[in-house]
Amino acid sequence: MTDALAGAALMRVARRESAMLRLAKAMAIAFGCLGVLLMYGPVAWLALMSVSERPLTGKPGPFTLAWYEKLFADPRWLDPLLTSLGIATIVSILCMITATAVGRTLPHIGRTGAWLLLVFLVVLFVPGVMLGVDFIMFYRLFLGVRTGLWSLIFAHFVWAFPFALLGVLVVAGRFDTRLLESAMDLGAGRWRRFRDIEMPLLFPGILSAGFFGFLLSLNELPRSIYLRGGTTTLPLFQWAEASSHTTMVPLIYGLSTLITIASLGLTIIALRQLFKGGAA
Amino acid sequence: MSGITNWRSLLRRPPTGDWAVFTFSIVWCLGVLLPMAGVVLFSFVRVSAEGLDLNFTLNAYREIFLTGRWEVTARTIRIAATVTAILLLISFPFALWLAKGLRSTTWKIVIWTLLTAPFFLSDTARVVIWRPVLGLMGPINSGLMELGLIERPLTWLLFSEPAVHFGLLGPFLPNMVWPIFLSLILIDDDLIEASKDIGASPWQTLRHVILPLSMPGILAGIIFSFVPMLGDDVVAKVIGGQQVLMLGGAMLDLITALNYSVAAAMSALILAIIAALQLLIVLALRRIGKGASLVEGLRK
Numbered sequence: 001m002t003d004a005l006a007g008a009a010l011m012r013v014a015r016r017e018s019a020m021l022r023l024a025k026a027m028a029i030a031f032g033c034l035g036v037l038l039m040y041g042p043v044a045w046l047a048l049m050s051v052s053e054r055p056l057t058g059k060p061g062p063f064t065l066a067w068y069e070k071l072f073a074d075p076r077w078l079d080p081l082l083t084s085l086g087i088a089t090i091v092s093i094l095c096m097i098t099a100t101a102v103g104r105t106l107p108h109i110g111r112t113g114a115w116l117l118l119v120f121l122v123v124l125f126v127p128g129v130m131l132g133v134d135f136i137m138f139y140r141l142f143l144g145v146r147t148g149l150w151s152l153i154f155a156h157f158v159w160a161f162p163f164a165l166l167g168v169l170v171v172a173g174r175f176d177t178r179l180l181e182s183a184m185d186l187g188a189g190r191w192r193r194f195r196d197i198e199m200p201l202l203f204p205g206i207l208s209a210g211f212f213g214f215l216l217s218l219n220e221l222p223r224s225i226y227l228r229g230g231t232t233t234l235p236l237f238q239w240a241e242a243s244s245h246t247t248m249v250p251l252i253y254g255l256s257t258l259i260t261i262a263s264l265g266l267t268i269i270a271l272r273q274l275f276k277g278g279a280a
Numbered sequence: 281m282s283g284i285t286n287w288r289s290l291l292r293r294p295p296t297g298d299w300a301v302f303t304f305s306i307v308w309c310l311g312v313l314l315p316m317a318g319v320v321l322f323s324f325v326r327v328s329a330e331g332l333d334l335n336f337t338l339n340a341y342r343e344i345f346l347t348g349r350w351e352v353t354a355r356t357i358r359i360a361a362t363v364t365a366i367l368l369l370i371s372f373p374f375a376l377w378l379a380k381g382l383r384s385t386t387w388k389i390v391i392w393t394l395l396t397a398p399f400f401l402s403d404t405a406r407v408v409i410w411r412p413v414l415g416l417m418g419p420i421n422s423g424l425m426e427l428g429l430i431e432r433p434l435t436w437l438l439f440s441e442p443a444v445h446f447g448l449l450g451p452f453l454p455n456m457v458w459p460i461f462l463s464l465i466l467i468d469d470d471l472i473e474a475s476k477d478i479g480a481s482p483w484q485t486l487r488h489v490i491l492p493l494s495m496p497g498i499l500a501g502i503i504f505s506f507v508p509m510l511g512d513d514v515v516a517k518v519i520g521g522q523q524v525l526m527l528g529g530a531m532l533d534l535i536t537a538l539n540y541s542v543a544a545a546m547s548a549l550i551l552a553i554i555a556a557l558q559l560l561i562v563l564a565l566r567r568i569g570k571g572a573s574l575v576e577g578l579r580k
Contacts, residue, residue, distance in 0.1 A: 021482050025381055028373035032391075035370055035457070038450035039398050039406075046409040058412030058419050101300040109298070116305055123312060125503065125554060127511020129528045130319075130547050133535065137322055137544060138315030158312050163399075215400035222513055222528065226535060235402055242408040243517050249408075256405035267397045275389070 043260055050253040071254045077237055084234040087149070088217040091156045095164035095213030100206050103168030104198060108177060117169075121162050128159065128222030136226045148229035155227045156217035163216060164209035167274060171205030204273045211270030215263055234259065320551065322544035340545035349530060349546065356527040357553070359441065360509040363448045364456075367505055368498070370449075371456040375497075376490070378457075379464035380472070395454045395461075403451055403514040410447055410519050414438040439521035447515040455505040463497025464490070499561045507554055 049055040053062045071077075102120070106113040123131060135155060139145045175198070183193045199206070221235040228236060238256060241248045323340050326333040344350050382388055398406075412418055414437040421433040436442055467490060475485040513528025520526065527550065534543040 017481055024373070024482075025377060028377035028381065031370045032374040032377065035374055035453045036391075036394055039453055040394070042406045042409045042450060043401070045413060046405060049409060049412070056412050057417055058409075058415060059422075098304060102304050105298060105301045109301070116301065119305065119313070120308065125507055125558065126316065126551065127508055127527075129511035129513055129531050130550055131316070133531055133543055133547050134315045134319045136535065137327070137540060138318045141327060141540060142318060142322075154311075212400070219400065219402040221403065222511060225513065225532060235404060238402065238404045238408075239514065239517075242404050252408065256402065256408065260401055260405050263401050264397055267400045268393060271393055271396060 047257045050257045055250045055253050067250050067254045071251045080232045080234045080237040084218055088214045090153055091217035092210045092214035094157050095160050096206050096210040099164035099168045099209040103165050103172045107173045124162050132223040132226030147227050151227040155223035156220050160213040160216040163212040167208040167212055168205040171202050208270045208274040319544050320548045323548040327540040340541040343542050352525055352530045360506050364506045367456040375457050375460040379461050398454050407514050407518045439523045441524055444520040444524045447519045452505045456501040459500035460497040463494040467493045
């Protein structure tokens, strides 16, 4: 009798707990949806506004491509875009070379590697604005070097390198160095070992390092504000126009929509590369 | 024989890799870490557009406290801390579900992609749209008025502290979710099963198994969202307007006004706060004894 009662009580507890678990799970999913909405709602709304007749009211409808026509008729954004693309390409190449050179060795030198990783990642613990201020004081005031294109490339590289390095490390961490030994036993020289064995196997990581470098540079703002010299990159242009109250603002919606779509596409390609490399 | 072993162990490293790493590390330390340290030095001397005057002075720090710049720093820290706390509340359940609840691989990849892509998108593009949406005549105000909930448009929706808090949530959410997710996915499912088998309720499992094991990730999430938020200069400028000045804006004003000493002092102050926070977290991790798993998490 008491056993049955205890069993019933246990059942009740179990049922209450599973109901609570279901509730907790529903709550977690709801939070996740809220998060995704917070991240992508603005992007979607921005795209919607860029094809609306009166974007500054924040309300969609009547739809039109007039803003895009105006955008292409008034190409003041073309120079900043080309500057940004140029810088991003250089940063991307620099990232691929350095992240490969460092990333292929780092997992195989034990504790030193872990410490060095910390040294490279430490810039992620400093807000971008501070880094911009630090750099401008050191290079322009202390060393007396003029800021300009080089300082933008440098700042973007410092920002992108840790991500590029992590991209290469994801793949390099799984690289079996015995492959290089076998290649050597078979008589392959240093350069052939790298070109025919290491590089193809690390390629997904190297490629994603390049993508990361390109995208992070293309959209970098806080460091650029300080280190721009006389150069205007696309984010600087967008930032200045977006916080102003000029007639350019609706055009910025269209421009930002296009850049965001392009960046999303490139990110997905990069992640697929990395994922394929990681799975292999 | 031993000659061959040495030869082999030398080979285990990629050719000339050490040399490349060594050179690059030196360049990185001189070019990146030295300027960061330099700012601390500059904050104790007089810096003007003409150059440095290497006499020790605390003037810059005095100026921070006398001119109200301290308030900007305090406000920035307060806002960043509040938003970080809200993000933690949203992110932990989500990350837990993502790591342990969600089974479908397709959805996992979709959500991972959604969480990664924002790192590579322009903040301005995502923030600028809040201006018309939250504005006086925006859809939120007109919607509420049509429903008869308010008579006049809410003025505090834009160019206010609540607006800045709200605007910071979206851009920094992935910074919080990723580290927590990584630490949760490292927890062995068997541990959770075992906890269940010995009669722990789900809450006890959460409290005594999952929470302590994911602490490195939670602390990393706090750092990775709080720290960059301190330097945010998009949200405050675009939807905080003139009303909510944060560090990013204050710093730009200082540099524009060529007030390098105070900029250096504020930068050094923030560095000190971040370093103190980091130290606290390292100490906390040492107590839990799980510091190493974060590095492993990164390598995964």
